[in-house]
Amino acid sequence: AQKITQTQPGMFVQEKEAVTLDCTYDTSDPSYGLFWYKQPSSGEMIFLIYQGSYDQQNATEGRYSLNFQKARKSANLVISASQLGDSAMYFCAMREAWSGGATNKLIFGTGTLLAVQP
């Protein structure tokens, strides 16, 4: 069964420093997609970054980059130059393989609570 593991329940980082949030995944499907979402206390899940299993380059979106290590089945999120507004829950998710073909169904990890300190 496909699974996402986030082993860091909480993280602290100083403002303006970089932080890495860990994510490992388990799948036997060669084709999959990995996502990171941010969830502030308001509840809305905000899409941050996507990495496809066949992408040759690590994904980057502004201050967010994804450290994709396929052999180790890890997809860590790196946030550079942390800001106070980055304080939130961060979820790693994988698009599930399905016998019916491509799907939008996401499997989420348990999340990491990031606190940015001034």
Added chain:
Amino acid sequence: DAGVTQSPTHLIKTRGQQVTLRCSPKSGHDTVSWYQQALGQGPQFIFQYYEEEERQRGNFPDRFSGHQFPNYSSELNVNALLLGDSALYLCASSLGTQGETQYFGPGTRLLVL
């Protein structure tokens, strides 16, 4: 560009009651998925609607049902509410069902007493 909207924002019900939650997808999107997020956990997939049909379903009982309208908006219905149904219900929209990025709404917080 209108994002995903959900209503109501909060809801309190008692056990055994029925509830209907509503979602309007992001402009240009035609696929709606629903997720349940219990406190302290990641979201769990309930089901997905495309072309007014349920296309895929997660591990949820038949008490959970849905509908998609011609304008792509969607409803989630939960019958015979249990205390364990208390959660944040998130709607996500995308264009098509081929693995495109989903964009989420602000959610509806349901409390069952």
